[in-house]
Amino acid sequence: MLSKRLMEITGQKSDLLEMSRYAAQRAGEVGAENVFDFSVGNPSVDAPDSFRKSVQRLLDTKDSLSLHGYAHGNGILPAREAVAASLNRRFGTNFTFQNIFMAIGAAGGVQLCLRAVTDFGCGDEVIVFAPYFPEYALYAEGAGVKLVVVPPNTDTFQISEDAFERSITPKTRAVLINTPNNPSGVVYTPATLTRLAEILRRKQREYGRAIYLISDEPYREIVFGGRQAPFVTKFYENTLVCYSFSKSQSIPGERLGYIAVPSEAEDFKDLLPVMSNTCRLIGYESPATLFQWAIPDIIDDTSDLSVYEANKELLYRNMTAWGWRCVEPDGTFYLFPRSLEPDAAAFCRKAMKHDLILVPGDSFGCPGHFRLAFCVPTEKVKRALPHLHALAREYGLG
């Protein structure tokens, strides 16, 4: 007697869930330290001290009613101002608080953006590029729109431009990108973003209506080699940037993020009011007010993200030396190598016998690959290397 649609979704099997369950069971048998659970993308380094200090200072000094009161609508002003100023400093943008909408993480932000630019059940289409974060399929389901998947360019995990252009139709309302990318770790280059923008502008003219580019950026600060991910609004005016503090500050449970909307966006004057009303339709308000107040104190800080780069180096150097084929990640805490047999699920089952918990690429829209989430302590990565080596040898590599 419950929602038919939700009962169906609830009945579906999830690779990720199955892997986590197996990992927990195996941990009971051999001890958690001997199971190399690379299945889940949870930060493994502490939140920066500035976060704790800021929250404590606020609790000590700020009056209860402002500190814990409703942050109706677009979010609290000092948080929005601090975000705008930080983006301007770092990326040369020209934002004010009016360009910033506080959201419940990047996921909450993407959901608001999707709903703001589409109508439920009207055949609207949203394009994603494989490999893509599997939850996007549920976001589209929840917004009542069709998810259109552009096949992967497995040589580089940049965008297949021709395939992208062919996938755009008069029903295309939005294109959802994720850079740095989960699961490939790749950052879209300025060249990729420039071509993407050119194609979108041409199609906008052809169809006579805006196509929004929703950029899901929870991994923006996790980029290796001291580089920086290009800021997408600089390439395309109808961009909605969804950011989260979850990964950069290791506070995923606190659901803190924002949407940046450039003034050049076609519907700029309506976008924030529409997003605010979207919140009312789906039942959440702004992120927790206490954490919004902390934003001016923490905006330019991050956790110690160098651990992820150290882990990447260890895994990428060793695995490719043993013969694995893998596009080198530019950032995130994921590696997305080719699986050592065509059926990635069968491969991941074999990996389990080496106590390695990996996720098949099929649910990311990219069969023949697997995801290894290396957000674990470096000593654990080191101890996992012989297991990965043994797995490679089982396939005649190494």
Added chain:
Amino acid sequence: MLSKRLMEITGQKSDLLEMSRYAAQRAGEVGAENVFDFSVGNPSVDAPDSFRKSVQRLLDTKDSLSLHGYAHGNGILPAREAVAASLNRRFGTNFTFQNIFMAIGAAGGVQLCLRAVTDFGCGDEVIVFAPYFPEYALYAEGAGVKLVVVPPNTDTFQISEDAFERSITPKTRAVLINTPNNPSGVVYTPATLTRLAEILRRKQREYGRAIYLISDEPYREIVFGGRQAPFVTKFYENTLVCYSFSKSQSIPGERLGYIAVPSEAEDFKDLLPVMSNTCRLIGYESPATLFQWAIPDIIDDTSDLSVYEANKELLYRNMTAWGWRCVEPDGTFYLFPRSLEPDAAAFCRKAMKHDLILVPGDSFGCPGHFRLAFCVPTEKVKRALPHLHALAREYGLG
């Protein structure tokens, strides 16, 4: 080029918004202390000390990754256990953590429940009783279901039973109640809940399917005269109780609440998994993890809620003495008197000239009444009394 549905909603005029805007403008002219803004239902007393102390202790002692990590799915175990134990102690229920689902306030909870028991755009119906919280219309819109409004029983603001029974159809999936009630302040009596349950059980048998009773209870702790609001699961098995700490603990901005699902509910084994997947479809997870960890410390505490009872006494005694007709509130921080002329909007405009900001009952589905939100300091209520008296005199009362 944005969502048509959302552009329409964004374009609608809101009585509440208009009143708040006027109040802000008028405050600029005569000083905020001289404007009696009774339009908004925000707590006016501080959060209890236990909340601040608990959060500080957690920040000082608990490891960062657990404290701020994802609270996937149903919420963290100690929070769910603490809620279950507290409800059992207070209401003689028999809950375990398996009956408790952590939600983003009561609003977030109601949205999850609505979606869990209905399908978007399939003609499913949800019944509410006037006067009702106007946001319910948006909740229904967001879930793609039809809101069916049962006319008010203006003598008592209990339920009009015959009208209720007539409003139930084979499409009825849920009945949404709000007790203690915003805006009437009335608590549904055991007799009302017993009759409601009888009617629902009869209709369930007639139609051969479950009808869920969703009980929205953000005001549960604000009940006057040392009484207690009856606990709805004791009356009807297919009840989903949505609670929020927003009003009882004065932390509305922190979005902390839960859903209690009795084991006797027809779809008990599916309800929590379906709710958990509903979160994925609408883009929010559990409430902020830090606050969930605080729940065992704060569960049986409240803000100093006696202020609201003092305010109610002052307003109700004086206003009825001057001739206003009003059902006496059992709880909440609202008074919902008859307006002194049939057109409540015209009446509220006249009240503005006395610097009284009141909200017409029309948007609550109850014309000819107005809402006065008395969540303000008692000294402000005292200073407002002469203004209310003058307004009454303008209509030949007092």
